[in-house]
Amino acid sequence: MSSVAVVGAGPGLGAAVARRFGREGFAVGLVARDRGRLAAITDGLAAEGITARGFTADVRRPEELAAALRELAEALGTVEVLQYSPVPHRDFMRPVLDTGHRDLVGPIEFSVYGPVAAVQQVLPGMRRLGRGTILFVNGGSAAVPHPERAGTSIAFAAESAYGHLLHDRLAGEGIHVAQLVIPGAITAGHTRKDPDVLAETLWTLHRDRHGFRHYADDLAG
Helix, strand or coil: CEEEEEECCCCCHHHHHHHHHHHCCCEEEEEECCHHHHHHHHHHHHHCCCCEEEEECCCCCHHHHHHHHHHHHHHHCEEEEEEECCCCCHHHCCCHHHCCHHHHHHHHHHHHHHHHHHHHHHHHHHHHHCCEEEEEEEEHHHCCCCCCCHHHHHHHHHHHHHHHHHHHHHHHHCEEEEEEEECCCCCCCCCCCCHHHHHHHHHHHHHHCCCCEEECCCCCC
8 A cells, every 4th residue: 555645734735635645545644743733634534534644743854754754654555645845934934135044044954955855765665666756835936036035935946956856867767756836825715726726736746747847826927
């Protein structure tokens, strides 16, 4: 049995992705810092007949994140799909001229060290399976740097580069790497940015397996 791991899972997009992949027979592992929130989500999924478990980890602590993903695979089966989609902290979004080098430590830990640790942990299992999908979910500043959100703009650019390198290197091994850029806020009821709509988009990226960067909505002009 294989599993989907959602890193940065919350009651919106994370739960929606869990439901969508769960309907396809995946066991679902949810990774986040808040144990109580994880319990609430997994209880809701269980009521829908979806096998799900929560695992606590801070993405800014790579060893902790790797340990959670290792435990997840042992409990639920090899991770076939990894989604990395934690929501950035507000203090990462300072104007560029007010951003010093120490202000970039958090964003880089969040958007570079975390993804690298997660991928390195799950990649051997995907290679043993002979298939896998790695999905990076980012805000609009991953595609268009924003001068008032320097930390995320810089760190998302690095995460995007890492993802693109993985996409090119792993395609020949049956492992698909894709990025979904979501401009603006995830919004319930929105025709393109509702959590359930986005979950369907991510399922389609996993299923169709073409291209690296995809957009959930039009970028602001």
